[in-house]
Amino acid sequence: MKFKSFFIQISFFFCFLLHAQTADREVLLEVGGDPVYVSDFLKVYNKNLDLVQDESQKNVDAYLELFINYKLKLKEAKTLGFDEKPAYKRELQSYRSQLAKNFMADNTVTEALMEEAYHRISNEVKAQHLLVRIDETASPKDTLVAFNKIKALKEKALREGFEKVMKNDVDGKNILGEYLGWFGGFKMVYAFENAAYNTPVGGVSDPFRTRFGYHVLNVIDKRESRGERTIAHIMIMENEEGSSNEDPEVRIQDIYKKINQGEDFESLAKQFSDDKSSASKGGVMPPISSGQISALEFEDVVFGLQEVGDVSKPFETQYGWHIVKLYEKIPVASYDALKAELAVKVKRDERSKLIDDALYNKIKGIYKVSDTPPNLDYFVSILNKDYYSRKWAFPEDFQSEKILFEINGKPFTYNDFGSYLIKTQHTVRSTTGFKTIVETKFQDFFNASLIAYHEGNLENYDPEFANIVTEYRDGLLLFDLMENTIWNASKTDSLDIQNFYDTHKNNYVLPERIDAVVASSSKQKTLKKVSKLLSKGMALEQIKNLVNSNDAVDVIFTTGIMDANHQALPKDFKFKKGISKIFKHNNAFEIVEVKTVLPETQKTLEESQGAVVSDYQNDKEEKWVATLASKYKVEINNEALEKVKSQIEKQ
Incomplete structure (x- = not known):
């Protein structure tokens, strides 16, 4: 898909x-x-x-x-008739319906909600709250009890302190208390978010209701959001073809020592980082925002760096070992840059109710639909207790053809609304009165009819x-x-x-490749020594022990099968068995010991299946x-x- x-x-x-x-x-x-x-x-x-x-x-x-x-x-x-296939028609209709939602919203209300949301993602709130739990469909009597209870808790919190109430009055069942830490826009339900951002630091909000029950919250602090960070990193993964065979932790520690010796971070990233997407750029990554990286330890290190130029100690994530350097602190992007993203988000959460109400009013204005609801007494009179048990049906003398209301000349009959009542009777509680049922369901039916009519005629309107x-x-x-x-x-x-x-x-074909050892150092003199030791056939570990020390890493080796584009090899490097001369590459000195030259090899059809099929197509x-x-x-x-x-x- x-x-x-x-x-x-x-x-x-x-x-x-x-x-x-x-x-x-x-x-x-x-x-x-x-x-x-x-x-x-x-x-x-x-x-x-x-x-x-x-x-x-x-x-x-x-x-x-x-x-x-x-x-x-x-x-x-x-x-060939592809436009007549049912599957094609279904998918086109699905897309049209989804697209219509974007064209039907009231942009004025949406814009105001986007601006409010932008302020809230630009700032964070640190808070704690108390909750008196109550079901959304609770009776008026139970609702009043819950409201009085949360009101009393607020008054006690103002007298004795919020912390004390959280400690002494929370029972873990009907009364809950929770320290929430820092959060920003879109992280809480909308009513909760409103209370958090509208309550001053140190203040306790008025009681407010969400689908979970009644809350009061205490705002501990507020701050600007942390924005984004531009960083560079060096990553060492588990061994793979073309990588060093040594332990990744040992290798990253050696690189860290070279950084502390004053060697250039970007050059080291080009030479040794296993993150191929950033290595050629000196390890520089696209800007990172809070919550963007799935590895929390990586994000903690990135936002823990205080000054531009700071370098972290080596640390491990599920992806490997890293060293991070801070390049830039970037504030929250401008409103214009985030408008598209904000538009999607405000239409997905509880803010959408405000957008929907504005849309209904807009459509009524377009088609000159009256705001005055029709007389619904007839429907109240024909409901009975069967409605609560989902068995209600039209009476024998039901006035099905009578017009209830019109939208731009299109009539909606008693039968239309009556059918809606039958279809939705499973959503009613036995404690709800018939008048309330009819009025509530008519409003839902009327709104749905407005939307359906406008959506069906949108090509003519837009x-x-x-x-x-x-x-x-x-x-x-x-x-x-x-x-x-x-x-x-x-x-x-x-x-x-x-x-x-x-x-x-x-x-x-597989290009010509080499099985090689590349030695890299910031010192030309060191590589002269390494070259001699390699020519004697000395093992790499022995050479490292002779050249490096606990306090200084003067040479790092990269081994494996390499083609001409390998990051460790200079451009136009000649594939020839033996030890090369010393050359400059990525702001460092290098020598290459070519053990074997692997000639260009014809790939089989199985080995090149993907490319062959693509070219064939x-x-x-x-x-x-x-x-x-x-x-x-x-x-x-x-x-x-x-x-x-x-x-x-x-x-």
């Missing part, structure tokens, strides 16, 4: 078409008789220009070729929404076509894949597109194309 989503996103690269097309727009080309307009192509080209990785595709002719190939595939998908649905529709269609025509078919093309491999064997797709170009005639309006090129050149 992740691959499918990725492919659909890539397909958007070619499928942004305007929702409404008019007859007077100039046609750029036709594919199988279907017109593509100049304005449509320019919309696609300009939208995706910055996303193109291959510079050649910024050329209009090259881009047009890709676009035509896309349109040929889309034409074939529709010819052209941008219509465009995006079109993008996804075409991308999904293209994915299904490629999956059935190229990818799945390739799984059964074993003979063709074998023939493709035999024809292109030269593309699947690409080759098959290229030939298939050529057949589509023969099947569906492509006619280009050259006069219009010249206008397009001229317009693009002026941009």
Whole structure:
């Protein structure tokens, strides 16, 4: 599914078409008789220009070729009826429904909640709280008892101190107390978060209710959030091909000694770090925020470094041994940078209730729906005790066709609401009165009807929404076509894949490699000594004992099978058996003892299966597109194309 989503996103690269097309727009080309307009192509080209990785595709002719190939595939998908398949229709509807939620929200309310949330993730609260537990559906009598109890606890906390009440009054059953430590926005339920941020330091909040019961909290302290840290690290993992055979802890301690001797952290990271993604950058990692790293001990060390330039002692995580250097302290990102993330979060938690209420009001305004509820006395009169046991049904004389309310001319009948009452009768407690049941359920039904009507008509109301649905529709269609025509078919093309491999064997080889020992030191004199000892055939451990000491590490060895791109080898290193001369690499001196030169080796089909299948699929797709170009005639309006090129050149 992740691959499918990725492919659909890539397909958007070619499928942004305007929702409404008019007859007077100039046609750029036709594919199988279907017109593509100049304005449509320019919309696609300009939208995706910055996303193109291959510079050649910024050329209009090259881009047009890709676009035509896309349109040929889309034409074939529709010819084969992929757009009529039930699975395709279900997934498109699922996407449309999810997308509609983003277009229907009241942006004013959402924006205000996002700004509030940004303040709260920018600041942290340290607090403790008391809780009187009570069920969400408790009776009014039990609710009042719980409220009076939490109110009394607050008054006692103000007189005697919060700590004392937590110690003496908490019973672990009905009354709970908890020290919460530091937390920020989105870490607690919304009502709790509101109380925490609105209560001053040292203060005790007013009683408030959540789904857990009634609370009061004591705010101990507040501070700005810790933001992000930019660090570099050196990591030594368990032994693997190309790594040292010595104990990882011994190796990291040796590197730490070299740092304390004044050697450059970044150079050491380039030479020895097993984190390949950061080693070439001197160990520098992308910025880290609190809670981002799954290894808590790593995060504790990172945020424990106080000054830029500080270096940690070696420490261990589940990933290996590390040394960390602090480069930069970065405050919480700007509001604009976090807007997209904040929008998602406020729509997921209890803040969404405020957003929903704003949406209902917005839709009522769009379609001029009255705020005055209809008379519901009829429904109150026909309910009976069967409703509590989920057995209630319409009376024989039920007025099913009578109109209850309208939305933009669409009638909603007594039958519609009555059916909703039947469907949801399992959600009612036996202590709830009929009037309350009807009023509550009508409000839910009315709100759901507003949403359903507006969502069903969203293409007519919002052209941008219509465009995006079109993008996804075409991308999904293209994915299904490629999956059935190229990818799945390739799984059964074993003979063709074998023939493709035999024809292109030269593309699947192991490069020339060496079995080698690399000695690295900041001192050229040390390596001269190491070179002599290596030439005598002395074991590496003996050499280390002679050259290094408990207080100083002058040489570190890297052993294993290496190709020309190995981080320990200089560029253009000549693979030749024997001991090399001393050379400068990564701001250090190195020598290489080449024990064996392993020649270039042909990979078998099994060894190169993934690459062969991928290349085979690409080759098959290229030939298939050529057949589509023969099947569906492509006619280009050259006069219009010249206008397009001229317009693009002026941009």
